Amino acid sequence: MSATPPKAVIVGAGPVGCLLAVELRRRDFDVEIYEKCDADTVLRPGVGRSFNLTLTHRGLSVLHPWLRDRVYEIGSVLRQRIVHHTDGTLTRQPYGISDDQHLLSVPRRELQRILLAEARASGARMFFGHSCVGADAHRGEAMFVDPRGTVRHAAGDILIGCDGANSALRYELSKGGARMQVHQRYIAHGHVELTLTPEGSAALAPDGMHLWPRSDHFLQAQPNRDGSTTTTLFMPVGNEGGELRFRSLTGTEAVREHFEREYPDIAPHLPLAADEVIRARPALLKVVDCAPYNYGRAVLVGDSAHTIVPFFGQGINCSFEDADILCRLLDKYWRSGVDRHEAIRAAGAEFSEQRVAAGQAISQLSMDNLHELSKSIDDAGFHRRQRLERMLHEYRPAEFTQLYQLVAFTRTPYDEIIRRSRIDKLALDTLCELYDPDTEAETIISSYAEVRRGLDEHDTREPALALTATPAKGEH
Structure with missing residues (x-):
C-alpha cells in the first residue's frame, strides 16, 4: 500500500455525507466534501415542507458514543405511538418491549448542524456552492462549478455520492457508462407542515408519536425537545375517485370543516391550518430505486442510491447503516494488502451486493407501512x-x-x-x-x-x- 493517505471525494454535505466524512477521517482518509448549496441554505429548515428525522437503534448504533450523546441532547425520546380516534379516544401502542427500544425524533436542521460541525472539526475540507457537473468513476474524479462559473476538478481514490434523491453524481455516472438501472416514481401522497399552538403542544404527551389515521390520509405530530411540535398532514395530492385530496381543499371553509370533522381534538390548536394548506404547495414524495450502487471507484450511498418514503421512519437509519457498512468493507479490503484502488473497487462491489437488496426491501416495507399508519392502526x-x-x-x-x-x-x-x-x-x-x-x-x-x-x-x-x-x- 502507498504511504500517502487515501483520499475521498464526497458529493453532498447532508447528514450522511458529513457522517461519512467523520468516519473516513477516523481512518486517516484525506476528505473533501462538495455541496451545491451554500452553508446557510444547508442549515435552513424547509418552511412548510418539513418533518423530523426518526432515529432508531439501527441508525443510532452506527454513531460513536460521544456523537450519539450529542444527538440525544437535541432529540425527543418517543416510546409509544398514540392514536387519536375521531370519537376522542386514544390508543397507546408501545414501540418496543424494553426501555431501550424507542425512537429518537430529531429536527433535521439540528442533526445537520451537529454532523456538519463534526465533519469540519475532523479536518474534512468543505466546498459549498459547488454543483457536480461531471464525473469519471474509473479515475475517481469529479468536476464542479461554483456560482461564478469557475470550474474545479477534484480527484480521489474513492468518489462517494451522498447528494440525495436528485443525485447529480448518479446522473453523471449514468451518462458515463455506469449502466445503472434507475427507476423513479412519485407516490400519490404529499405533505404539508402545520403550525400547532403552544397550548396544543402542551396537551400532547411528550413521549409519543401522535397519529390521527383517517383511511387514506393522516395527521402526525412529533414532540420536540423545546416543547414545540412538528405537525404534518399527509394526504394524496390529486383528485381521484371522489376521495379527499389536497386539491379538493381549495377554500378556507373547506379546510376548517375537514379539520373539525377529522381531527376534532386538535383542530382548535391549528388556527393557521386553512392558510397553510391553501397557500403551501404540498411537498411531493418520491421513490428512487437504483442498481448497482457502485461503478469503478464511485459508490452511491443513502438517498442517492435508494430514496424511500418516510412512513417507516427508516430513511436516515438505512443511510447511516450504509455509511457504516461501506466503512467496514473499506477496512476489510484495506487490510487485505491489495492495491488501494483494487481494494476500493472490491469494497464498492460488495457494498452494492449487500445493500441493493436491503434498499429495495426497506423501500417496499415503507410503502406497506403507509396503509398501517393511515388505516390499520385505527x-x-x-x-x-x-x-x-x-x-x-x-x-x-x-x-x-x-x-x-x-x-x-x-x-x-x-x-x-x-x-x-x-x-x-x-x-x-x-x-x-x-x-x-x-x-x-x-x-x-x-x-x-x-x-x-x-x-x-x-x-x-x-x-x-x-x-x-x-x-x-x-x-x-
Whole structure:
C-alpha cells in the first residue's frame, strides 16, 4: 500500500455525507466534501415542507458514543405511538418491549448542524456552492462549478455520492457508462407542515408519536425537545375517485370543516391550518430505486442510491447503516494488502451486493407501512393481532419478534426481515384461523414453533414484500 493517505471525494454535505466524512477521517482518509448549496441554505429548515428525522437503534448504533450523546441532547425520546380516534379516544401502542427500544425524533436542521460541525472539526475540507457537473468513476474524479462559473476538478481514490434523491453524481455516472438501472416514481401522497399552538403542544404527551389515521390520509405530530411540535398532514395530492385530496381543499371553509370533522381534538390548536394548506404547495414524495450502487471507484450511498418514503421512519437509519457498512468493507479490503484502488473497487462491489437488496426491501416495507399508519392502526382487529404478537414474543422471544422491532431495533438486514416476517405471518395466520386469539392465545403460542418450523423448511421462494396481516378468527 502507498504511504500517502487515501483520499475521498464526497458529493453532498447532508447528514450522511458529513457522517461519512467523520468516519473516513477516523481512518486517516484525506476528505473533501462538495455541496451545491451554500452553508446557510444547508442549515435552513424547509418552511412548510418539513418533518423530523426518526432515529432508531439501527441508525443510532452506527454513531460513536460521544456523537450519539450529542444527538440525544437535541432529540425527543418517543416510546409509544398514540392514536387519536375521531370519537376522542386514544390508543397507546408501545414501540418496543424494553426501555431501550424507542425512537429518537430529531429536527433535521439540528442533526445537520451537529454532523456538519463534526465533519469540519475532523479536518474534512468543505466546498459549498459547488454543483457536480461531471464525473469519471474509473479515475475517481469529479468536476464542479461554483456560482461564478469557475470550474474545479477534484480527484480521489474513492468518489462517494451522498447528494440525495436528485443525485447529480448518479446522473453523471449514468451518462458515463455506469449502466445503472434507475427507476423513479412519485407516490400519490404529499405533505404539508402545520403550525400547532403552544397550548396544543402542551396537551400532547411528550413521549409519543401522535397519529390521527383517517383511511387514506393522516395527521402526525412529533414532540420536540423545546416543547414545540412538528405537525404534518399527509394526504394524496390529486383528485381521484371522489376521495379527499389536497386539491379538493381549495377554500378556507373547506379546510376548517375537514379539520373539525377529522381531527376534532386538535383542530382548535391549528388556527393557521386553512392558510397553510391553501397557500403551501404540498411537498411531493418520491421513490428512487437504483442498481448497482457502485461503478469503478464511485459508490452511491443513502438517498442517492435508494430514496424511500418516510412512513417507516427508516430513511436516515438505512443511510447511516450504509455509511457504516461501506466503512467496514473499506477496512476489510484495506487490510487485505491489495492495491488501494483494487481494494476500493472490491469494497464498492460488495457494498452494492449487500445493500441493493436491503434498499429495495426497506423501500417496499415503507410503502406497506403507509396503509398501517393511515388505516390499520385505527382498526380493532389490528390491535388484537398486535396484542397476540406481543404475547408471543414475551413467551417465545427466541422464536418470534414483531416486524417493527426487527426493523427498528436490530441490525438484521432488511431483506432477511422480509423473508423471516413472511413466514412468521403465515404461521400466525394459520393458527388464528384455527384458534381464537382472545380465548385460545395459549394454544396459539404453544403451537407456533412447530407450525413455523414446518413452513420454514418448505420455504424456497424469493422474499415477498406484502406483509399485511390477515384478520384473525372472529375479526371479519
